[in-house]
Amino acid sequence: MKFIDEVEIYAKAGDGGAGSSHFRREKYVPLGGPDGGDGGNGGSIIVRATSSKNTLLDFSYKKQWNAGKGEPGAKQLKSGSAGKDIILEVPVGTQIFKLSEEENTETPLLVVDLSADGMEHILAKGGLGGRGNVHFKSATNQAPDYAQPGRPGEEGRYLFSLKLLADVGLVGMPNAGKSTFISVVSAAKPRIADYPFTTLTPNLGVVKAKSGKTFTIADIPGLIPGASEGKGLGRDFLKHIERTGVILHLIDLSDKDNADQAMSVFRDIHGELEAFSKELSEKKTIIVLTKIDAITNENLIKECVELFESAGYTCFAVSSVSRKGLEQCIEFTASTLSTSAS
Ligand SMILES: Nc1nc2c(ncn2[C@@H]2O[C@H](COP(=O)(O)OP(=O)(O)OP(=O)(O)O)[C@@H](O)[C@H]2O)c(=O)[nH]1
Numbered sequence: 001m002k003f004i005d006e007v008e009i010y011a012k013a014g015d016g017g018a019g020s021s022h023f024r025r026e027k028y029v030p031l032g033g034p035d036g037g038d039g040g041n042g043g044s045i046i047v048r049a050t051s052s053k054n055t056l057l058d059f060s061y062k063k064q065w066n067a068g069k070g071e072p073g074a075k076q077l078k079s080g081s082a083g084k085d086i087i088l089e090v091p092v093g094t095q096i097f098k099l100s101e102e103e104n105t106e107t108p109l110l111v112v113d114l115s116a117d118g119m120e121h122i123l124a125k126g127g128l129g130g131r132g133n134v135h136f137k138s139a140t141n142q143a144p145d146y147a148q149p150g151r152p153g154e155e156g157r158y159l160f161s162l163k164l165l166a167d168v169g170l171v172g173m174p175n176a177g178k179s180t181f182i183s184v185v186s187a188a189k190p191r192i193a194d195y196p197f198t199t200l201t202p203n204l205g206v207v208k209a210k211s212g213k214t215f216t217i218a219d220i221p222g223l224i225p226g227a228s229e230g231k232g233l234g235r236d237f238l239k240h241i242e243r244t245g246v247i248l249h250l251i252d253l254s255d256k257d258n259a260d261q262a263m264s265v266f267r268d269i270h271g272e273l274e275a276f277s278k279e280l281s282e283k284k285t286i287i288v289l290t291k292i293d294a295i296t297n298e299n300l301i302k303e304c305v306e307l308f309e310s311a312g313y314t315c316f317a318v319s320s321v322s323r324k325g326l327e328q329c330i331e332f333t334a335s336t337l338s339t340s341a342s
């Protein structure tokens with residue numbers, strides 16, 4: 001599936017229906033009073049965040065959205081029916097910006113940050129229906145032939161920009177085992193293969209820790225040296241982990257000969273995070289050494305853990321194949337999230 005994280009759309013709410021100007025016609029009553037009904041309100045365009053989507057793909061196919069017009073009012077005080085609302089469902093984490101009428105004249109204005117499942121916002125409000133002439137009857141004017149027109153619905157160009165909202169972000173070199181990790185700790189089913197850049201778009205998974213805590217985790221394409229300057233794929237996706245609380249930095253231990261090699265890979269990738277955004281590099285980071293089932297030298301694990309701990313990091317050694325170490329890693333991640341949230 002294609003992953004789209006930025007789209008521009010045009011939204012037009014429905015215009016209100018016109019009020020009716022009409023006079024009662026009854027047999028034997030030569031001058032019936034006004035009986036024109038009200039026009040219906042136009043439909044609005046509403047955006048709603050849903051956790052069942054994680055791409056803006058739908059909006060790259062359909063860019064123009066028009067909500068229904070209100071029907072005009074009619075004789076015998078009949079009100080026009082309201083126009084239908086349109087609800088645009090977007091992934092949680094979508095930020096919506098209003099664009100100016102002329103292209104690129106101003107910086108887009110943030111309208112709403114749809115940061116929670118179910119959150120809604122009226123993007124373009126439908127126009128009010130006009131009032132029928134029955135409302136304009138007065139002591140001095142018993143037969144008003146005036147009815148209000150409907151008001152126009154709001155309209156505008158908007159930018160939808162998605163920054164995935166996950167509690168935990170997975171980073172690491174291609175092939176580090178990120179997708180395999182998310183596939184065993186959550187129900188996410190990403191593509192996994194023994195070549196780099198298997199993951200082309202982010203995956204989200206929900207993890208239930210044994211302690212009962214639940215958190216979301218995002219798997220993004222692998223990072224390589226030079227990523228912050230656009231090498232590989234990673235850079236485009238780093239923004240998706242900008243809003244995570246904790247980073248799990250995965251390092252494949254199965255192809256390392258000594259602890260220094262693992263540390264040097266870590267420093268390279270961490271340097272890329274730093275070059276992309278200082279804030280990202282300062283996030284709480286937990287080191288996860290992966291693929292330990294494929295290691296014969298038990299000392300290597302111990303040396304690595306000691307080296308990372310002496311550098312101030314909490315470090316876990318895990319295997320997604322044998323599941324060794326996963327539970328401790330997940331429990332620790334869950335408790336780190338809850339302490340940093342409070
Ligand atoms: N032996 C062993 N192999 C693993 C383990 N975890 C992942 N692998 C293998 O490592 C290879 C890469 O795994 P992925 O999960 O696709 O790696 P990734 O980090 O998502 O890679 P990219 O998406 O390319 O960045 C696959 O062949 C996996 O089967 C593990 O715990 N043990």
Ligand SMILES: [Mg+2]
Nearest residue numbers: 178179198199
């Ligand atoms: Mg992957």
